[in-house]
Amino acid sequence: MVSLRRGSVSRVVKERPGAQFLEVALDGGLQRAVCFPELTGACVEGDEVLLNTTAVELALGTGGYHFVVANLTRPERASAGPGHVMKLRYTPLQVRVEAAGEREELRETLSAEASLRGLPVIVLPLHSLLPAAAVAFRETSRGAPLAYLMTDSAALPMAFSDTVAALREKGLLSGTVTSGHAFRGDIEAVGLYDGLLLAATLAGGGAIVTAPGPGIVGTGTTFGTSALEMGQIVNAVAALGGRCIVVPRLSLADPRDRHHGLSHHTVTALTVVALAPATVAFPEGYPELLEETTRKLTAPRADGRPGLTPEHIVTVDASRTREWLRAHDLWPRSMGRTPDEDPALFEAGGAGGVMARTLRR
Numbered sequence: 323m324v325s326l327r328r329g330s331v332s333r334v335v336k337e338r339p340g341a342q343f344l345e346v347a348l349d350g351g352l353q354r355a356v357c358f359p360e361l362t363g364a365c366v367e368g369d370e371v372l373l374n375t376t377a378v379e380l381a382l383g384t385g386g387y388h389f390v391v392a393n394l395t396r397p398e399r400a401s402a403g404p405g406h407v408m409k410l411r412y413t414p415l416q417v418r419v420e421a422a423g424e425r426e427e428l429r430e431t432l433s434a435e436a437s438l439r440g441l442p443v444i445v446l447p448l449h450s451l452l453p454a455a456a457v458a459f460r461e462t463s464r465g466a467p468l469a470y471l472m473t474d475s476a477a478l479p480m481a482f483s484d485t486v487a488a489l490r491e492k493g494l495l496s497g498t499v500t501s502g503h504a505f506r507g508d509i510e511a512v513g514l515y516d517g518l519l520l521a522a523t524l525a526g527g528g529a530i531v532t533a534p535g536p537g538i539v540g541t542g543t544t545f546g547t548s549a550l551e552m553g554q555i556v557n558a559v560a561a562l563g564g565r566c567i568v569v570p571r572l573s574l575a576d577p578r579d580r581h582h583g584l585s586h587h588t589v590t591a592l593t594v595v596a597l598a599p600a601t602v603a604f605p606e607g608y609p610e611l612l613e614e615t616t617r618k619l620t621a622p623r624a625d626g627r628p629g630l631t632p633e634h635i636v637t638v639d640a641s642r643t644r645e646w647l648r649a650h651d652l653w654p655r656s657m658g659r660t661p662d663e664d665p666a667l668f669e670a671g672g673a674g675g676v677m678a679r680t681l682r683r
Contacts, residue, residue: 326391497525502517569673
């Protein structure tokens with residue numbers, strides 16, 4: 323069930339292509355809301371809007387935003403633009419996009435002979451690590467292009483991400499692809515496999531970085547988390563002939579047992595879901611974490627298959643990650659913690675960017 327409330331747009335606080343961030347009058351006060359014009363039409367001051375208030379009522383990690391479901395002042399609009407593929411299919415807000423497979427100039431990219439041809443693919447566990455990976459790759463690869471593939475395991479509209487907007491503004495991403503039901507990338511992919519191949523066209527001779535959008539889902543159980551898509555991405559990269567670099571989710575600041583040290587998300591993704599080996603980029607300077615990671619990822623699998631070998635876990639000097647983030651005026655947060663408060667987490671992201679530079683060689 324969803325909670326739906328009527329509100330009034332007080333002002334448009336900021337906007338960018340694909341998203342408006344609003345202040346709305348609701349319950350006698352002013353609250354925050356997001357409008358995606360492709361779904362509902364744009365809003366202006368004074369518009370009456372229907373809001374989905376569910377996530378805020380549940381205190382979920384959406385940044386405290388309501389979402390516009392309909393503009394009641396101007397409810398009618400006509401679909402425009404090319405394309406016949408629907409995302410958010412069979413929901414009231416299904417949206418029309420032009421999938422890359424519908425574009426003649428991109429069809430050859432998706433042929434049966436298509437391959438990543440050894441291109442490095444950085445697999446991130448969290449959207450918040452995207453800046454760390456991007457700045458580390460930029461600083462160590464002499465400006466080689468980095469394309470971002472956003473999967474559909476968390477937020478679906480790419481336009482919602484302040485992180486992506488900032489990285490694009492600073493020239494740290496060469497292009498973006500949205501796969502599955504995620505939408506609003508430079509290129510629209512139907513799934514993971516065509517998404518990787520299309521990202522390769524934007525990466526040139528550089529690298530691809532993959533990550534969910536903001537707000538992954540977890541239930542505190544082994545398999546009840548969207549983070550396990552990391553293992554599926556490992557399989558896809560292997561099938562398409564890429565070179566996979568997995569960034570482990572590390573933390574010495576997270577108070578939750580399942581995420582303190584090496585997260586159980588990474589362990590399950592790499593020891594159960596992934597059917598192919600991958601390089602794990604590990605930041606130097608955390609010997610106890612490295613011992614834990616090596617022990618857990620190299621243990622025999624439950625089905626008898628061997629785990630990773632110690633050679634798959636490669637330590638990388640990512641100690642300058644925080645310096646590079648500051649140099650690019652980026653200071654992300656993850657679970658409310660900054661790179662100074664949880665350095666192992668963000669340096670792991672930086673290690674992925676540095677490792678991609680190494681594999682490019």
